[in-house]
Amino acid sequence: MTPRNIHEYLAEFDDIPGTRVYTARRARQGYHLNQFAMSLMKAENRERFKKDENAYLEEWPLTDDQKEAVLARDYNRMLDLGGNIYFLAKLFSTDGKSFQFAAGSMTGMTQEEYAAMMIGGGRSPEGNRSIKEGR
Amino acid sequence: MARITAGVTTSHIPAVGAAMDLGKTAEEYWKPVFAGYEWTREWEKEEKPDVVILVYNDHASAFDMKIIPTFAIGAAEQFPIADEGWGPRPIPPVIGHPDLAWHIAQCCILDEFDMTIINEMAVDHGLTVPMSLMFGQVEQWPVKVVPLAVNVVTYPPPSGNRCWMLGEAIARAVDSFPEDLNVQIWGTGGMSHQLQGPRAGLINKAFDTAFLNDLTADPERLRRMPHIEYLREAGSEGIELVMWLIMRGALGGKIKELHRHYHVPASNTAVGHMVLEPVA
Numbered sequence: 001m002t003p004r005n006i007h008e009y010l011a012e013f014d015d016i017p018g019t020r021v022y023t024a025r026r027a028r029q030g031y032h033l034n035q036f037a038m039s040l041m042k043a044e045n046r047e048r049f050k051k052d053e054n055a056y057l058e059e060w061p062l063t064d065d066q067k068e069a070v071l072a073r074d075y076n077r078m079l080d081l082g083g084n085i086y087f088l089a090k091l092f093s094t095d096g097k098s099f100q101f102a103a104g105s106m107t108g109m110t111q112e113e114y115a116a117m118m119i120g121g122g123r124s125p126e127g128n129r130s131i132k133e134g135r
Numbered sequence: 136m137a138r139i140t141a142g143v144t145t146s147h148i149p150a151v152g153a154a155m156d157l158g159k160t161a162e163e164y165w166k167p168v169f170a171g172y173e174w175t176r177e178w179e180k181e182e183k184p185d186v187v188i189l190v191y192n193d194h195a196s197a198f199d200m201k202i203i204p205t206f207a208i209g210a211a212e213q214f215p216i217a218d219e220g221w222g223p224r225p226i227p228p229v230i231g232h233p234d235l236a237w238h239i240a241q242c243c244i245l246d247e248f249d250m251t252i253i254n255e256m257a258v259d260h261g262l263t264v265p266m267s268l269m270f271g272q273v274e275q276w277p278v279k280v281v282p283l284a285v286n287v288v289t290y291p292p293p294s295g296n297r298c299w300m301l302g303e304a305i306a307r308a309v310d311s312f313p314e315d316l317n318v319q320i321w322g323t324g325g326m327s328h329q330l331q332g333p334r335a336g337l338i339n340k341a342f343d344t345a346f347l348n349d350l351t352a353d354p355e356r357l358r359r360m361p362h363i364e365y366l367r368e369a370g371s372e373g374i375e376l377v378m379w380l381i382m383r384g385a386l387g388g389k390i391k392e393l394h395r396h397y398h399v400p401a402s403n404t405a406v407g408h409m410v411l412e413p414v415a
């Protein structure tokens with residue numbers, strides 16, 4: 001059963017390799033980053049953003065780190081700074097990129113390597129379940 | 136009286152919707168994904184449901200970070216198609232069933248489930264991809280829809296047990312709706328996938344197969360599965376599978392598996408699809 005003690009519940013999330021679980025802490029840290037990404041659901045905002053990314057980002061109360069990560073399209077860093085992948089999806093969609101492109105970009109593999117891994121059945125859970133237990 | 140006649144589960148992968156919209160379904164990559172839905176399309180034509188209670192999650196489309204409802208029921212006459220960043224999908228708007236939606240909301244609240252009621256909401260791929268998979272490319276959808284959006288994005292999402300119990304409450308609500316309606320309940324999302332971080336691309340066929348099996352063989356195991364197990368075994372986005380348990384709870388004790396489809400991959404995700412029927 002899902003534990004009812006929030007401390008126990010949250011403690012386990014950091015033990016998953018290569019994964020950022022979107023907890024309250026991240027949701028608070030990334031609030032404006034995610035709302036910025038959300039604004040790109042409107043075609044007119046997408047156009048304004050594409051025309052001058054810096055100027056568009058200035059309209060949002062983002063930290064310098066968050067702005068840099070957006071400009072660099074560094075999705076792992078955006079996740080570390082409180083971004084959530086479903087919100088950030090509006091950003092890579094604005095760039096005309098697919099979920100597979102974005103997911104692949106976070107693994108350190110080339111797009112071709114990543115696509116080949118997926119066709120081969122995906123990344124195995126072996127060794128990817130727990131850092132502590134190495135399983 | 137209204138009655139729940141069947142349960143359907145399916146993944147709701149955005150690239151699958153895009154493949155249909157762009158006419159790519161006959162391509163080698165996509166053929167095996169769509170093949171498993173042909174049986175269901177024919178079956179739906181015979182079943183002719185009046186309403187689908189469609190359990191899905193919004194992916195930062197209708198709900199941003201301003202409001203995060205755990206269980207939100209859509210009571211609108213009509214739901215427009217969301218623009219998820221590349222323009223809305225070229226499909227008809229989704230027609231609601233406000234009478235049934237309000238009835239379910241009222242019953243569930245009296246049954247101690249504190250539902251959020253949504254009167255205006257665009258629907259994203261979580262809802263529209265299952266519609267396209269089950270009904271194909273149509274001028275008009277052949278069913279009305281009661282959308283039930285579940286938060287599986289910001290932690291904690293509801294527990295599997297809570298989802299199951301909500302399903303039971305929904306079934307009681309449908310049973311007490313006076314109009315004669317053939318109602319299906321669909322649970323969508325999953326199966327194993329992870330879209331973020333260095334572990335992106337995780338797929339766990341063994342976990343998925345056991346999950347599909349245990350919808351009939353050992354639903355109690357699924358009901359008690361903690362979130363951490365979904366996260367470790369099925370990837371960070373595999374948590375969507377808790378939504379299948381709302382469907383499963385609504386079908387009651389004994390069920391029969393009518394159809395199953397499983398394929399890896401579609402984009403980043405394992406495709407899983409089942410058609411289930413309650414046994415009296």
Ligand SMILES: [Fe+2]
Pocket residue numbers: 147192194261324325375
């Ligand atoms: Fe989803």
